[in-house]
Amino acid sequence: MAVEHKVLSTIHSAFAVSDIERTTKLFTEFLGFRLVARDVGTPELVESLTGVCGEVKLAFVKSPDGHMIELVEWGNDKKRVQGRVDQVGWWHIALEVDNFEKALKHAGEYGLTIYNRVVERDEGTRRVAYFRDPDGITIELAQRPRSRG
DSSP states (O other): OOOOOOOOOOOOEEEEEEEEEHHIIIIIIIIIOEEEEEEOHHHHHHHHHHSOOOOOEEEEEEESSSOOOEEEEEEOOOOOOOOTHHHHHHHHEEEEEOOOOHHHGGGGGGEEESOOEEETTTTEEEEEEEOTTTOOOOOEEEEEEEGGG
């Protein structure tokens, strides 16, 4: 069957967080995103969209290359997803950094813990590691030669 529509762009990705201030600080100070907006979702609007009734706090942050992320703090009991990398539906966000050593050095100051270890490839010119924030959000940080893409 032929598709009669096309995706024009990515609007944003979203993460449910337990502490919007802490996570906004992680994204803006440590990861270099820009805070674009803050908002509050009213229970009526939120329930109409999601089927879950509750007020939410929202923060929108934009990456240096323009990808928007919506951070959502629900007013209800904060239950963390207990996912593993080998489970269906698991996800992560991968971000390129210009100085892996400095990012690694300061990651803990923003609540990030490394999953396992740093992996080096191509004679050390590519470095990558998975980190988890206090809410379980997995962030992959990588440094790679710019000429190789």
